[in-house]
Structures are given as structure tokens and as C-alpha cells.
Amino acid sequence: MKFSYNWLKSLYPKIQSPEIAAESLTFHSFEVESVAKRGNDYVIDVSILPNRMADAAGHYGITKELAVIDGGELKLVSPKFKESSKKAYDFLSVRLDKNSGASRYSARVLESVKIGVSPLWLQERLVSCGLRPINVVVDITNYVMLETGQPLHAFDYERLHGAKDRKQIVVRKAKNGETMDTLGDDSKKLHLATDDIVITDAKNVIGLGGIKGGKGSEIHASTTRIVLEAATFDPVSIRRTSRRLGLRTDASIRFEHNLSPELTTRALNLAADLLCRLAGATVLQGTVDAYPKREIPKAILFSVKQASSLVGTTIPEAAARGILIRLGCQVHPHTRTSNAQRAKTEISRFGVGVKKKSAGVYLVTPPAERRDLLIEEDLIEEVIRIWGYDKIEPQLPAIRGGVPRKSDESIFVDTLKRRLSGMGFCETQLSAFVGESELMPYRISPTSLYQLENPTSPEKAYLANIPAINFVRSIAENLRNFDEVKVFEIATAYIKTDKGPVEQKRLLLGVAEQGKDGREEFYLLKGAADALLESFGIAEHWYDDAVADRHSVWAHPFRVAEIKVGDETVGTIGELATALHEAQKSRARIVIAEFSLARLLEVAEAEREFRPIAKFPA
Structure with missing residues (x-):
């Protein structure tokens, strides 16, 4: 996001040079992408963090950051204009329908406006920030947006439909079949959906x-x-509509990041003041304001001791308190209530407490625009980033050192991966989620799986109890680009039980080659399975093909065998069932081996021990 240095300096005269200001922002707040000279100005391109767009997407927000970092004071200049005797409420009414998607809609009415060209200084500032000057009214609305971060819009009062003397603006959700032609040279007809937020007049x-x-x-x-008008809209609705229609504007970018409703009136008054001075406007008395439920920032308990503990160094209490105040927070000492000693007062008999100040503990109320400050850790982060990360002295961890030991399973899995890679297999890491349509070919009921409460898509609505579902699909997709596929995966099966979810680790091997009927691949995979088992000392294993009545859900009923060690089954090997082969539209027969990782680990022999050759052999 581009910011004009001259503009920043007009708001904060004590600002350092462009280079130093950019360095301060990078070290304490946001990364500065570039500082470029443009005429007698500098354009600073700042990468605003998403959670700070609500307060820092305007020149005022950036100057406030710089003032807080410098320890300076930023004075907010109040707009000064005279209102006429006419009342705005007599000319305009505003209504927010239920579930309109707007939390606040504020409007002012101005008359005697002279449409013309904006002064050069205003045009230069707009151009520096990447906006094109249009006329004095539109330019002022854009100017105020760039200064405060609050988007504005202006309507021609006489062109609104409704009563001649009193117009009505209604904010609601769009109706089926509604359309709108956008303004501008690139005007186009938009077909609206029922979750789009629209502003309407009487027609x-x-x-x-x-x-x-x-x-x-x-x-x-x-x-x-x-x-x-200046309003605040639901960020999720704005984002969905913007993406669906392919309309991404300076306004939508800001509204997507949850602006505070408290910004609207100040932005309106700034714009009204500029219109009086630059367009000869007269401002009607009062603001027409639809604000059903005012948002009040919640106080947060902040402990300097806790902040120092989390950061790992002592933060001076005065510094922490001063930073929070400069950020615009209301900071008050926290008082706690404790029972007085009965010997000293009779009041304690009735359970009445005596208030005492808690040292270094404060109740902090963030400013309305800082919607990212919700918990104590947020305040601690603010204090330490302004105070300076460089003030945290590096220290060795105050713990006894030691070599971490991997679990037997981790060592076993690492060894599995190395040996399979040596055999020419490639590892895959696939999603554990599946959709209902993917379950149908396997004849798996969705009720037997755990369903996500809020899936990102219908294709990721359930946790798979059969890892082979995604594994098979991956092989089929790879066969579209490769003639031969040899892959393996360490996957997790999520089994639904009455006592809760059970996770089971599985090893999956898969082989497929175009132009082959599957028989050759079966013996190729069987050879790989033999080599893998023997490498762990599991030589006494055998294959039981009399399992047609209890085969795996993915396997062909007559081309499958269980892999056994003694009487215990450790895995299954077989060709993919014909119905699944057709469902995947695979270009080759797919052969899969599936092992229980826990059973493999149980039957694997202990690591072989080697003794050095004796120095003096007999």
C-alpha cells in the first residue's frame, strides 16, 4: 500500500527522513517494500499486515505508528465547519434491514456544492497513492479514505428516487434477479445474489x-x-461478493478487514470540512446515523510481570504503560478486592472487601480501531515490538542439555522410508479428508466416519477410515502424466468407535504401469514387500490367498492375499477392485499393499548387533 511522505509529514511534522521512517516501520511494525522519489515527494510502499488493515490502511494510521515508535505525540486535528439551520433529518432517512450485513450507516447532506477540479496539492497526493483524480467531490472522498482508512461515497441527492423533499436510503440484501450497472467508464451490468449487500433508494x-x-x-x-455516506459492512459478505463478481476495489480491500464502526463520523466530518473549503459546500445540521448496536471495546487485564516472563527479559513498567497510552489505549491501575482482617475491622464480617492496587497490573481498553487487540498476549506483543526486540538479550536456555531420543516408532518409520526410497518408491503425503461422493464406490456409509463441523468444501467433509481412498486417487491422477508409478505413504486411519476416535497408522505401497494387466505389477510389489520385511528380519512370513470372504474394501476379491507372520496378519496385498478401477478411470491396473504399522513394529526383530573383529583371533 502506497503512502505519500509529504502527506505523512503534514500529519506528523516530527517525522524522520523517508529512509529512517521506513527503517523504523520495518523494525517495529510493517515491512517497507520500497521508498521511491516522485517529484518533490517520496512514495513509501508498505506491506500492511492483514490484522492491521482496520487501523493502519490510511496515512493517519501510519503516522500514529511512527509517533508511537518515536515516543512523540500525534495531535488529532478536529474538522471545523459551520452547519446550516436546515436539518439533515428533514431531507434524508436511513434504514438498515434485518440481516442487512451493515453494522452502521452514517450520512450527511451537503448543498450548494460547486463541482470542479481539485486543487493541485490534492491531485498530487492522490496520484502518489495510485488513484486518478476525477472531480472535487469524488477526489475528496478518496482523499479521506486514504487518510483515515474509511471508504466514503457520494450520491447526487436529486438523482435519488423517492419523495422530492425527503429521500430514503435502505441497506439490505439483494433480491433474486436484481441487477445493477456500475458507475465509471468501465460500467458493466452486475447480476446480484441474495447474499450481496446493496444500497437502494425508493426504486x-x-x-x-x-x-x-x-x-x-x-x-x-x-x-x-x-x-x-460512510458505513461499515460485514467483511465476510464483502469478500464473497468481491470474489464472485471479480470486483476488487480500494473500498472492498478495506472493508474485507473488519473496519470499526466508530470511524464513520470522523471520516464524514473530515470530508464535509474539505468540501466546505474546496467546493463551497454548506453542511446541513446533524448526521443521519443508523447504528443499531454500538460496539464498545472490552477492557483487558495486563500484567507487566507476565509480559516480562513471556518475553524473557524485564520490561520497565513505565515504558510498558507509556507505550500502551501512546497506542491510544485507556490504561487504569487494576484494583483487587481482598478480605480485611477481622481484628482490624468489623466490616469484613459482612464479606465486604477492601480495594487494593495490584502492582504492575492494569486494565487496558484498546481504541475502537484496534480490533486486533483482544487478549493480554496481544498487548504484550504491542509493547515488545515498540519497546524493541533488540533489547532482548540473547541467553542460553536455562535447562540441562541432553540428546533427545526418538521413539521406536519414529526410528522404524525413518528406516522404512529410507529403504523404500532405495527400492525406487516415491513418498506421498495426502489429505486425510474425503467427500461423500468418494465413499460411494467403496460402499462406505458416511455415518461410519467422523464428519467435520465446518468443512472447506464438500470433498473434504469426512475423516477417512480407509487411507487407500486418497492413495488410489493419487496413483490414478499420476498415471495421466507418467507411464509408471511406484509410491508409498505413511497414512492414518481414523476409526469411529463408541469410546471415541481411534487413530491407526498404516503403510501403503502402490504400483501401476500403463500397458500391463496387473499380474506383473502384483509380483513386483510382492517382491518389494518381501525385501522390506526381510530387511527387518521378518523372514518367516507367508501369503494367505483364502480370504475372498474377508478381503479389504479396495481389493479385487480373487486377486488378493493376506500377509502373515505366523498366524498374525500384518498386511494385505492385492489388485484394485474392478469397480474402483472403473470409477477412477485409471489407465492401468493398480496393485496395492497395506500394512499395519503397529503390527509390523511388533514382529520386526530387534536391531542386529555387531561385534568388532577380535584383535587376537584364536
Whole structure:
């Protein structure tokens, strides 16, 4: 996101040079991509973190960061303009429908507006930030957005449908079949969905909430009376609509990151002040404000001792408190209630407590725009990043050193992987999730699996109890690009039981080659299985092919065998069932071996011990 250095300096005169300011931001706040000279200005390109877009997507937010880092003070200049005797409520009403997707909609009415060209200084600042000047009204709305981070929009009052003397704006969800023509030279007709947020007058959709204004109510050269609006919309709805329609605007980018409803009135007043000074506007009295449920930031308990403990070094209490105050937080000492000693007071008989200050503990209320500050750890992060990570002295861990020991299973798995790779197999790591459509060919009921509460897609709605489902699909997909596939996977089967989920580790081997009927691959995989088992000292294993009535769900009923050690089954080897082969549209017969990792580990012989050759053999 681009920021004008001259603009930043006008808000914070004590700002350092562009290079030093960029370095401070990089070390304490956000990474600066570049600093480029443009005429008599510098453009600083800052990569704003997603959780900070709500407060730092404007020049004021960046100057506040710099002031906090420098230890300086940033004074907020209040807009100064005179309101007329006419009341905005007499000319405009605003209504938010239930489930409209808007938490606040604020508007001001201005008249006697003179449409013209913006002054050069304003145009230069817009161009520095990548925006094209249009006219004084539109430019001012964009200017205020770039300064505060709050998007604005202006409607031509006379072009709104409704009563001549009093217009009504309604914010609601779109209806089936509704369309809207966007404003601008690249105007196009949008077909709206029922989860899109729209702004309407008495007749038409005049804006796609948080994304784009509609054609017909835009500012023209003949416009004299305008409705200036600032709102807050549901970020999820904005993101979905923006992606579906392929409309990504400066406004939608900001609304997607959960702006605070408390920003609207200040942005409106700044824009009204500029319109009075630059366009000769007169501001009607009052703000038409639909704000059903005001958001009040919650206080967070902050302990300097806890902060020092988490960070690993002592943070001065005065420094921590000062940083939080400069960030705009309300900081008050925390008081705790303790029972007084009965010998000293009779009040304690009735359970009345005496309030005492807790040393180094504060109740901190973040500013409304800092929607990322929710818990104590968030405040600790703010304190340490401003105080300086470089002040944390490196220390060796105060623990007794030792060589960590891997579990027997980890050692066994590592050895498995090395030996299979040496045999020419490639390892795969696949998702454990499957969809209902993938279960049907295997005749697995979805009720026998664990279902996700909020899956990212229908294809990832269940935890697989048969890892071979995704393994087979992976082999079939690879056969579209390769003539031969040899793969293995260490996978987990999630078994649903009355006592809760049971996880079972499985080893899967798969072989397929185009142009072959599967018989050759079967013996190839059998040879690989023999070599693998013998490498762990499991020489006395055998194959039981009399398992047609209890074969694995993925195997061909007459081309399958159980792999046994003594009377214990450790795995299954076989060709993929014909129905599954057809369902996967595989170009070759797929042969699979599936082992229980736990059983393999049980029957594997202990690691062979070697003794050095005697120095003096007999």
C-alpha cells in the first residue's frame, strides 16, 4: 500500500527522513517494500499486515505508528465547519434491514456544492497513492479514505428516487434477479445474489455495499446537493461478493478487514470540512446515523510481570504503560478486592472487601480501531515490538542439555522410508479428508466416519477410515502424466468407535504401469514387500490367498492375499477392485499393499548387533 511522505509529514511534522521512517516501520511494525522519489515527494510502499488493515490502511494510521515508535505525540486535528439551520433529518432517512450485513450507516447532506477540479496539492497526493483524480467531490472522498482508512461515497441527492423533499436510503440484501450497472467508464451490468449487500433508494439499487457505486446516482457537473455516506459492512459478505463478481476495489480491500464502526463520523466530518473549503459546500445540521448496536471495546487485564516472563527479559513498567497510552489505549491501575482482617475491622464480617492496587497490573481498553487487540498476549506483543526486540538479550536456555531420543516408532518409520526410497518408491503425503461422493464406490456409509463441523468444501467433509481412498486417487491422477508409478505413504486411519476416535497408522505401497494387466505389477510389489520385511528380519512370513470372504474394501476379491507372520496378519496385498478401477478411470491396473504399522513394529526383530573383529583371533 502506497503512502505519500509529504502527506505523512503534514500529519506528523516530527517525522524522520523517508529512509529512517521506513527503517523504523520495518523494525517495529510493517515491512517497507520500497521508498521511491516522485517529484518533490517520496512514495513509501508498505506491506500492511492483514490484522492491521482496520487501523493502519490510511496515512493517519501510519503516522500514529511512527509517533508511537518515536515516543512523540500525534495531535488529532478536529474538522471545523459551520452547519446550516436546515436539518439533515428533514431531507434524508436511513434504514438498515434485518440481516442487512451493515453494522452502521452514517450520512450527511451537503448543498450548494460547486463541482470542479481539485486543487493541485490534492491531485498530487492522490496520484502518489495510485488513484486518478476525477472531480472535487469524488477526489475528496478518496482523499479521506486514504487518510483515515474509511471508504466514503457520494450520491447526487436529486438523482435519488423517492419523495422530492425527503429521500430514503435502505441497506439490505439483494433480491433474486436484481441487477445493477456500475458507475465509471468501465460500467458493466452486475447480476446480484441474495447474499450481496446493496444500497437502494425508493426504486433502484444505487450501490453494491462496500464495493462499488451504481450508475445513475453518481456525481455530475450539474450536481449541487449531495449525500455523503460512510458505513461499515460485514467483511465476510464483502469478500464473497468481491470474489464472485471479480470486483476488487480500494473500498472492498478495506472493508474485507473488519473496519470499526466508530470511524464513520470522523471520516464524514473530515470530508464535509474539505468540501466546505474546496467546493463551497454548506453542511446541513446533524448526521443521519443508523447504528443499531454500538460496539464498545472490552477492557483487558495486563500484567507487566507476565509480559516480562513471556518475553524473557524485564520490561520497565513505565515504558510498558507509556507505550500502551501512546497506542491510544485507556490504561487504569487494576484494583483487587481482598478480605480485611477481622481484628482490624468489623466490616469484613459482612464479606465486604477492601480495594487494593495490584502492582504492575492494569486494565487496558484498546481504541475502537484496534480490533486486533483482544487478549493480554496481544498487548504484550504491542509493547515488545515498540519497546524493541533488540533489547532482548540473547541467553542460553536455562535447562540441562541432553540428546533427545526418538521413539521406536519414529526410528522404524525413518528406516522404512529410507529403504523404500532405495527400492525406487516415491513418498506421498495426502489429505486425510474425503467427500461423500468418494465413499460411494467403496460402499462406505458416511455415518461410519467422523464428519467435520465446518468443512472447506464438500470433498473434504469426512475423516477417512480407509487411507487407500486418497492413495488410489493419487496413483490414478499420476498415471495421466507418467507411464509408471511406484509410491508409498505413511497414512492414518481414523476409526469411529463408541469410546471415541481411534487413530491407526498404516503403510501403503502402490504400483501401476500403463500397458500391463496387473499380474506383473502384483509380483513386483510382492517382491518389494518381501525385501522390506526381510530387511527387518521378518523372514518367516507367508501369503494367505483364502480370504475372498474377508478381503479389504479396495481389493479385487480373487486377486488378493493376506500377509502373515505366523498366524498374525500384518498386511494385505492385492489388485484394485474392478469397480474402483472403473470409477477412477485409471489407465492401468493398480496393485496395492497395506500394512499395519503397529503390527509390523511388533514382529520386526530387534536391531542386529555387531561385534568388532577380535584383535587376537584364536
